[in-house]
Amino acid sequence: MEEIDQQISRYLQGEASPEEAMLLEDWKQESAENRALFDQSARMYAYTHQSGVFAAPDVEQRLKKLKAALDFPEEAPVRHLFGTRRMWISVAAGIALLIGIAGWWNWQATRIAPGSLTAENNDQPVEDRIQASGAVKTFTLQDQSRVELAAGSELILDKGFNRSNRRLQLKGSGRFEVVHDDQMPFEIAVHKLKVLDIGTIFKVTTLNDTVKVVVEEGEVLLKLNQKSLGLVARDSAYYVISKDILKKYERPAAAPVADKVYIFEDASLKEIVLVLNELSSKEIVIRNAEIEKCKLTVTFRNEDFATMLDIISQTLEISVVQTPQTIELYGKSCE
Amino acid sequence: MHVNQYEEYNPMEVLKMDKSLLEDLFRSHFAELSRYAFTFLKDQNGAEDMVQQLFFNLWNKREEIEITANMRAYLFRSVHNLSLNKLKSKNHRTMYQSFEGVELVENQDASQPMLTAEMETAIEAAISTLPEKCAEVFRMSRFEHLKYQEIADRLQISVKTVENQMGKALRVLREALQDYLPAFIILLLFEL
Numbered sequence: 165m166e167e168i169d170q171q172i173s174r175y176l177q178g179e180a181s182p183e184e185a186m187l188l189e190d191w192k193q194e195s196a197e198n199r200a201l202f203d204q205s206a207r208m209y210a211y212t213h214q215s216g217v218f219a220a221p222d223v224e225q226r227l228k229k230l231k232a233a234l235d236f237p238e239e240a241p242v243r244h245l246f247g248t249r250r251m252w253i254s255v256a257a258g259i260a261l262l263i264g265i266a267g268w269w270n271w272q273a274t275r276i277a278p279g280s281l282t283a284e285n286n287d288q289p290v291e292d293r294i295q296a297s298g299a300v301k302t303f304t305l306q307d308q309s310r311v312e313l314a315a316g317s318e319l320i321l322d323k324g325f326n327r328s329n330r331r332l333q334l335k336g337s338g339r340f341e342v343v344h345d346d347q348m349p350f351e352i353a354v355h356k357l358k359v360l361d362i363g364t365i366f367k368v369t370t371l372n373d374t375v376k377v378v379v380e381e382g383e384v385l386l387k388l389n390q391k392s393l394g395l396v397a398r399d400s401a402y403y404v405i406s407k408d409i410l411k412k413y414e415r416p417a418a419a420p421v422a423d424k425v426y427i428f429e430d431a432s433l434k435e436i437v438l439v440l441n442e443l444s445s446k447e448i449v450i451r452n453a454e455i456e457k458c459k460l461t462v463t464f465r466n467e468d469f470a471t472m473l474d475i476i477s478q479t480l481e482i483s484v485v486q487t488p489q490t491i492e493l494y495g496k497s498c499e
Numbered sequence: 500m501h502v503n504q505y506e507e508y509n510p511m512e513v514l515k516m517d518k519s520l521l522e523d524l525f526r527s528h529f530a531e532l533s534r535y536a537f538t539f540l541k542d543q544n545g546a547e548d549m550v551q552q553l554f555f556n557l558w559n560k561r562e563e564i565e566i567t568a569n570m571r572a573y574l575f576r577s578v579h580n581l582s583l584n585k586l587k588s589k590n591h592r593t594m595y596q597s598f599e600g601v602e603l604v605e606n607q608d609a610s611q612p613m614l615t616a617e618m619e620t621a622i623e624a625a626i627s628t629l630p631e632k633c634a635e636v637f638r639m640s641r642f643e644h645l646k647y648q649e650i651a652d653r654l655q656i657s658v659k660t661v662e663n664q665m666g667k668a669l670r671v672l673r674e675a676l677q678d679y680l681p682a683f684i685i686l687l688l689f690e691l
Contacts, residue, residue, distance in 0.1 A: 167666075169666035169667070169669045169670045170662045170663060170665065170666030171666075172666075172669060173662070173665040173666050173668075173669045174647075174662060174665075175535075175538055176538060176669075177538070177640065177646075177647065177665065178538040178539045178541075178582075178646075179646065179647050180535075180538065181579070182535075182572065182575035182576045182578070182579045183572070183575075185531075185535045185538075185575055185579075186571065186572065186575055189531045204673055204677065205669055205673055208669065208672055208673045208676055208677075209669070211618075211622070211676065212622055212641055212672060212676075213640070213641055213644075215541050216541065216542075216543060218533075218534050218537045218543060218546075219543060220530065221529065221530055221533050221543075221547050223525070223526055223529050223530060226525075226529060226547060226551055227522060227525050227526065227529070229551065230525065230551055230554055230555060231522075233555055234555065234558055234559075236518065373519050374519075374520070429657060429659075430657065461648070461651070461657055461658045461659070471576070474580070478580075478583055478587075479648070
């Protein structure tokens, strides 16, 4: 608790590093209690320091301004299909017709043919269109594959699913744990992209114009037009729908396991430069002797070299000049 | 909501191809970035303008910028640097004006509400309950608007100590003044 108060105080004071600010935002999102505590602290700070309180911005309004400045084309106006009496009458007539057809179809499907001993329909109703409206929907398909369908998504099973094929269409996002079957490969179509599973756990995420496929276990084969791309466990790829581009995401080199922490407590610039010279490919030189004694207290945790130099120059108000062989520091005395 | 599904991508590669990612990033991060900028600039409109400009530049320079860290970290780092630069140039302008003999008018933000005598008394009473060193640190922050380093230098203590004291002060005052906070909010609303 003490530590969070210190972090909040640093943040409100305008002293939080970017990493500290992000951590605090994440902490706020963990619970309503955390958000309430932060809000109360912010109000108290504003109260005692007579500064303003930050009000929730109108993000959509700002986005609109940004899009106007960037000259993004206006979205196509939504045609309102409903609103005229004639349209409502047409819709009503259409619904009546559909009900009639559905009724006839049902009668056809359930009637027992003369002479046969069994009904023509299956005992088990088959859902060929599964929607997850407000929340994630988890269910098992007829082939025992498990699906977690993201809110707002839809899965459409092809006719004859689990009898002659295992083909589906996905609109949106979902996670799939697929039962392996050599005779009937599991195939998901997302727009023009086909994801063929070979006994796998994988995730398909659709966000606007981009579809991402991440394989947790096993293998999948992605097909787009003439191109095929194989993915194994921990691989991922993205497909940009409007551009018909399919690309595997190259995993960056593994980050070092241990944190790189440098703690400077009331250290002189001269002492700090000694340490930084171990990290720098160029020699760091202090050009004004009077700034050698400038003191700094700071902790660097996994910051890259350029960022550390940036922070030091901003805090001590010194200039950094890069030459082909050296990094030179200039400034006025700190005293 | 964070655009977590993009954190595994090379973000700039996707941004080059998909402008809807810019909109998603904006919706996900604009509020928290503006809030962060506000802690430096103490000006809501200024903070929002600066963050909007950041996204504007991000899109226009997407072919040139190389981001190796995750996108959210890049955005926060940018806001931090832009805010400090803005403060620095504001300070330089103020210094320049003083050299030119221009009369400096104290920068009284019109949005800061005037506290009632009762509220002032309550604040002072709350501060007086703090341990002596803690109260001293808090008063320097409140009245002189000193940074942690400046307070540390003045009192010959470490910045870490200043942080500890400010955290303690925040906790004590939050509890002591909670009855007054709703009144302060009303005051702010009337000032708008």
